């Protein structure tokens with residue numbers, strides 16, 4: 022029989038601290054703000070809260086640059102605020118997961134400050150240093166051609182020591198040297214510090230990047246239009262990755278802790294299953310990036326790509342069947358703080374269909390096999406930023422770097438407009454606008470103008486108008502979570518199989534547990550489509566959930582725009 026586990030039966034709500042709720046009127050969300058909304062979160066019916074980084078940080082990358090792992094960013098609060106948050110959640114029967122960012126630190130972390138101060142520092146070897154290379158004409162070059170995920174080279178020159186240090190993200194985020202056992206001990210010590218404080222587990226930032234090929238070879242040229250190239254093949258599943266994950270896993274197991282590893286750029290299924298196989302004792306589950314890359318163009322995220330529904334379907338099918346046949350487990354998500362809003366991206370935020378479309382995506386997502394992750398605002402059907410927003414309203418380092426690169430390269434206005442149009446579809450900023458609580462100024466997020474503008478649609482789309490409305494997107498998610506609990510066998514542990522795999526308008530799948538079956542039907546079309554119900558389902562069943570009224574499931578049916586329903590047959 023399948024392995025059961027509490028974390029398989031849990032649903033997760035993700036909070037982005039800067040944008041959730043501001044309690045003290047400085048325009049920035051904070052931990053007391055979160056504490057004031059715990060009933061809202063508990064009422065949604067989730068089991069776990071994952072909080073994005075809230076540690077001490079210069080905030081070059083919104084807290085993914087940490088300067089003290091055992092203290093809290095002043096603007097978010099204090100250690101005792103975190104203790105309140107943990108006890109408030111535990112009192113309500115919810116668990117608390119923190120973001121562990123240990124592939125890199127901030128350049129302001131005392132370890133790095135010491136490391137860069139001198140080659141003789143005892144912390145020098147905590148980071149990754151290499152000698153320059155020299156071109157034929159004698160100009161100094163970085164040690165290899167790897168690009169940073171935020172643009173430019175992945176290496177920064179330190180004139181003082183005439184060496185470069187590696188930073189896969191911003192230059193203010195130097196990569197730790199995991200080959201050094203002292204680094205690993207320091208990380209394990211941080212984990213214990215928080216687990217001992219009552220934290221129930223971790224979301225682990227780019228955890229698959231921690232082991233790099235020590236030779237650090239040049240990456241093959243996949244994008245001839247840029248100087249620096251994607252080096253992921255040399256660090257996305259490096260030679261010692263599983264050795265390190267085994268070490269981490271021992272601690273997680275000791276505390277029966279939850280873990281989800283963020284794992285971009287890994288394409289070898291064997292590597293994935295080593296990380297999440299049930300008996301491997303590494304991680305509970307991972308985030309893969311295939312769905313959220315489906316609309317990335319050939320030369321990166323901010324170039325367009327048209328995709329068809331069968332591509333999305335194939336990715337879902339691949340991961341669902343792969344995990345169930347290899348005793349692994351999926352983390353299911355469409356949104357997080359790095360992704361745009363799913364209703365805008367995968368369905369439609371046109372006013373007349375936005376609500377049904379958001380519910381359709383909830384259905385598509387929420388009945389799959391795996392642990393479901395919902396990002397703040399997704400439960401309300403929040404949408405991308407307005408198309409009218411200029412670059413001045415964007416705040417994210419990735420967006421701004423990419424845009425500025427184009428400006429510096431002398432891009433035409435037309436090119437800049439097209440990159441902005443792609444950013445409006447895919448930039449991380451879309452997820453980072455302040456949470457929309459009510460119709461008052463600043464959407465009830467803050468009493469003053471927030472650090473980032475509120476989405477202009479807040480008077481229509483906000484929590485207050487949805488919590489007591491049984492037809493709201495929020496109420497739909499509540500029902501969905503209730504159903505996952507009530508029909509746990511089939512909805513959590515049931516086997517997955519695609520239905521009507523080649524259909525380009527509808528994603529349908531079934532979940533099967535013994536003689537119980539759930540049929541999930543979701544139309545991704547903004548117009549009506551005819552769909553044939555498979556014969557075995559044309560029998561008395563029960564509609565568990567739908568975003569329209571439907572009782573007829575016989576033979577050929579007409580699905581309305583973005584219609585979704587779940588049918589239970591026992």
Ligand code: TEU
Pocket residue numbers: 082085086122170190226227283285322358359419
């Ligand atoms: O993201 C890692 C990552 O690879 C991407 O999702 C990243 O956002 C993208 O490449 C940018 O276009 C994680 C965090 O989730 C993200 O917020 C951090 O910025 C990043 O790591 C560095 O810590």
Ligand code: CA
Pocket residue numbers: 042043044045046047048049050051096
């Ligand atoms: Ca505040």
